[in-house]
Amino acid sequence: MNNKRGQIILILLALLFILVAPSFLRNQYHIHILTMVFVNIIVASGLRLIMTTGLVSFCHAAFVAIGGYASALTVMRLGLSSWVGLVFAVIVTVIIAVAFGLILLRLKGTYFFIATTAFGEIILLIFTRWADPFGGAAGLTNIPLPTAIMIPGLFAIQFGSKVSFYYLALAIMLILMLIAYRLDKGRMGAIWTGIHQADLLAQSIGINIMLYKVIAFAVGCSMAAVAGAFQAHYYSHINPGGFGFFTLVNYLIYVMIGGSQRFMGPVLGAALLTLFAEFLSLYETLAIYQTIVFGIVLILVILFLPQGIISLPGKISFWYQQGHEKSNGWRVI
Amino acid sequence: MEGDMKRMLRITSISVVLLANLLTLISADLSLAKEAEFVKVGVLMPLSGGGAPWGIGVLRGVELMADKINAEGGIKVGDKKYQVSLIKSDTKSDFNVSLAQANKMIFSDDIKYIIGPILSGEALSAQTVTERNKVIMMALCGTPKFFGVDKPYSFKLNLVDPVSVAGFFVYLSKHLQGVKKIALVGPNNESGWGSAEVARELAKRAGIEIVAEDFLQPGVTDYFPMLGKMIPKNPDAIFILATPAGQVAMVLQQGRQLGYKKIMVSTTYADPQIILEKAGEAAEGYIFQSMDFEGPWSTQGHRELRKNYLEKYKETFNTNSGAGYPMLYVLKLAIEKAGTFDSTAVAKAMENLEGEMPYGHFTMGGLKTYGAKRQILYPLIFSQIRDRQSVVLDSVMPAIP
Numbered sequence: 001m002n003n004k005r006g007q008i009i010l011i012l013l014a015l016l017f018i019l020v021a022p023s024f025l026r027n028q029y030h031i032h033i034l035t036m037v038f039v040n041i042i043v044a045s046g047l048r049l050i051m052t053t054g055l056v057s058f059c060h061a062a063f064v065a066i067g068g069y070a071s072a073l074t075v076m077r078l079g080l081s082s083w084v085g086l087v088f089a090v091i092v093t094v095i096i097a098v099a100f101g102l103i104l105l106r107l108k109g110t111y112f113f114i115a116t117t118a119f120g121e122i123i124l125l126i127f128t129r130w131a132d133p134f135g136g137a138a139g140l141t142n143i144p145l146p147t148a149i150m151i152p153g154l155f156a157i158q159f160g161s162k163v164s165f166y167y168l169a170l171a172i173m174l175i176l177m178l179i180a181y182r183l184d185k186g187r188m189g190a191i192w193t194g195i196h197q198a199d200l201l202a203q204s205i206g207i208n209i210m211l212y213k214v215i216a217f218a219v220g221c222s223m224a225a226v227a228g229a230f231q232a233h234y235y236s237h238i239n240p241g242g243f244g245f246f247t248l249v250n251y252l253i254y255v256m257i258g259g260s261q262r263f264m265g266p267v268l269g270a271a272l273l274t275l276f277a278e279f280l281s282l283y284e285t286l287a288i289y290q291t292i293v294f295g296i297v298l299i300l301v302i303l304f305l306p307q308g309i310i311s312l313p314g315k316i317s318f319w320y321q322q323g324h325e326k327s328n329g330w331r332v333i
Numbered sequence: 334m335e336g337d338m339k340r341m342l343r344i345t346s347i348s349v350v351l352l353a354n355l356l357t358l359i360s361a362d363l364s365l366a367k368e369a370e371f372v373k374v375g376v377l378m379p380l381s382g383g384g385a386p387w388g389i390g391v392l393r394g395v396e397l398m399a400d401k402i403n404a405e406g407g408i409k410v411g412d413k414k415y416q417v418s419l420i421k422s423d424t425k426s427d428f429n430v431s432l433a434q435a436n437k438m439i440f441s442d443d444i445k446y447i448i449g450p451i452l453s454g455e456a457l458s459a460q461t462v463t464e465r466n467k468v469i470m471m472a473l474c475g476t477p478k479f480f481g482v483d484k485p486y487s488f489k490l491n492l493v494d495p496v497s498v499a500g501f502f503v504y505l506s507k508h509l510q511g512v513k514k515i516a517l518v519g520p521n522n523e524s525g526w527g528s529a530e531v532a533r534e535l536a537k538r539a540g541i542e543i544v545a546e547d548f549l550q551p552g553v554t555d556y557f558p559m560l561g562k563m564i565p566k567n568p569d570a571i572f573i574l575a576t577p578a579g580q581v582a583m584v585l586q587q588g589r590q591l592g593y594k595k596i597m598v599s600t601t602y603a604d605p606q607i608i609l610e611k612a613g614e615a616a617e618g619y620i621f622q623s624m625d626f627e628g629p630w631s632t633q634g635h636r637e638l639r640k641n642y643l644e645k646y647k648e649t650f651n652t653n654s655g656a657g658y659p660m661l662y663v664l665k666l667a668i669e670k671a672g673t674f675d676s677t678a679v680a681k682a683m684e685n686l687e688g689e690m691p692y693g694h695f696t697m698g699g700l701k702t703y704g705a706k707r708q709i710l711y712p713l714i715f716s717q718i719r720d721r722q723s724v725v726l727d728s729v730m731p732a733i734p
Contacts, residue, residue, distance in 0.1 A: 142483075235462075237458050
């Protein structure tokens with residue numbers, strides 16, 4: 001109970017901190033970095049959600065692209081609001097995720113890896129090849145900023161400054177994380193975990209595992225699409241080159257290093273590694289070795305913290321307890 | 334239990350306060366003294382990944398010009414001279430990183446002039462933030478989409494595709510009138526597509542038929558399937574667009590192995606030494622955009638660059654440095670003409686610039702093609718490999734109206 005209360009306090013303090021951060025961060029670039037942390041958290045959490053069913057999707061970056069393009073084109077071609085674009089991005093993503101999920105999710109292991117990798121590449125090739133409407137390899141530029149939120153008679157929230165995007169990304173992240181948390185901790189999450197651990201057993205007790213896998217896939221991909229839509233309007237630019245295999249690998253590393261088995265794992269992984277990459281880029285010598293450093297960190301985490309960095313406090317507590325018991329002369333069994 | 338709770342709360346509060354202070358420190362303006370004596374110029378290049386051979390070379394050229402300008406006193410604005418301080422960033426040949434680094438240069442380093450990037454996708458993604466923040470970007474990318482009347486701060490101060498494509502068509506019209514059918518090969522990215530668009534337009538104007546075109550993923554090494562379909566259509570010349578030297582060598586080798594004996598042209602500058610090393614005999618007859626750094630076609634600027642490069646870096650001369658060398662000099666001319674560091678004024682000055690730079694006389698062009706004069710124009714050299722030597726064929730002025 002105390003542990004839970006302690007966790008809640010920690011989370012509330014962290015929330016308070018990120019709510020007031022722009023007030024004392026005078027450097028606009030640092031606000032931009034934190035915004036990217038929020039976006040990466042959304043994508044990584046969506047990926048982790050799919051992984052709770054035991055499947056590692058290698059087309060997740062493609063769904064970030066789908067969301068971005070869908071939202072951008074809704075605004076640029078149809079002249080609609082970016083909020084309509086966001087909804088449209090989610091609808092399009094759900095349709096594609098369900099349609100292809102019904103095929104892809106029948107596969108497992110290596111076959112699923114190959115199929116999702118191929119699917120991701122096909123999506124990007126479609127964006128690259130068709131100059132109309134996707135802009136081809138150059139992508140789309142001059143994507144309008146998010147439409148202002150008008151509260152009649154009160155105020156209007158304009159999006160243009162780094163601070164406004166920071167709070168927008170934060171709000172989107174909090175809403176999506178709340179939804180993901182409720183799913184993860186509820187009946188749905190329990191079924192997903194059950195499918196991961198023993199899918200045949202789950203099926204034998206009447207659970208339609210295909211349905212739940214498709215739901216997980218659709219929800220996870222929708223989160224990626226929302227992140228993609230945000231990015232497109234934030235950067236005012238989107239091109240297929242930004243969603244390749246190595247971008248996907250980054251998302252996977254966030255989840256693996258943070259911890260795929262805990263809800264906060266990808267949050268920690270995305271935050272730490274995004275900030276760490278920025279720290280490395282401060283020093284020209286270290287920046288060159290970023291990929292190597294990431295690789296080493298990944299190997300060390302897999303070897304010594306297979307449950308991710310999120311398990312570190314528990315591990316430290318366990319070692320401390322063991323040490324304490326040994327020093328009291330108790331035999332550790 | 335309560336004690337534990339209080340202790341945890343205390344530790345957490347202290348940690349949050351410490352972290353807040355740390356962040357405040359990081360974001361505080363810690364810049365040393367007044368930077369009035371320096372003008373910062375960002376260099377945004379791929380120093381790792383697929384674009385690294387170009388990026389490292391270009392960076393060397395920019396560094397050498399910075400040394401030269403600083404040795405001569407710096408950039409003169411008003412009564413003062415300002416030393417050039419280069420802020421370098423690696424784009425890792427990645428569009429997302431390019432955009433992030435552009436953000437960093439603008440918002441963290443307060444930079445108003447950026448040289449780079451090289452890859453078209455990187456340039457287009459960084460451009461969204463440079464244009465919005467009135468930062469002059471001097472890219473080396475191939476895409477014509479980089480230009481526009483609505484992009485007043487975007488310039489190209491070197492001769493890459495598609496300008497070099499235009500230059501080759503001038504050469505073609507002068508020396509290779511027999512070429513009536515061509516094939517296009519390029520990377521499946523904006524550089525390749527952009528160059529192909531220009532090639533199609535110029536071919537149409539010249540009455541040349543394009544019998545085949547194909548675009549492969551960057552990094553692909555097997556060109557046999559593509560060449561196998563292309564060669565039977567009997568093109569008089571195969572144009573290799575926006576492709577780095579290593580892959581050009583593979584196209585040459587595989588094309589010759591399939592029995593193609595006619596002209597193969599690279600419109601992007603590709604180091605002939607790399608071509609010869611990798612393609613060997615297959616490089617014979619290959620025509621390419623080149624620079625002469627020590628021969629009869631070289632200028633004082635070319636020779637100086639080569640000499641200083643070998644002295645400073647003590648490594649094999651990277652000819653890609655030739656692309657970067659004059660860029661900072663042209664920026665210097667624009668700033669001195671504008672008489673201010675204000676980027677809007679400098680951009681205006683740069684648009685109408687004409688004069689002498691290390692490689693000779695230059696003008697700014699592109700008014701009819703791109704709607705604004707943002708592309709530097711100076712004589713292009715085309716060379717050919719003959720008996721394992723690079724022989725200069727001619728110098729032409731690219732025709733971008």
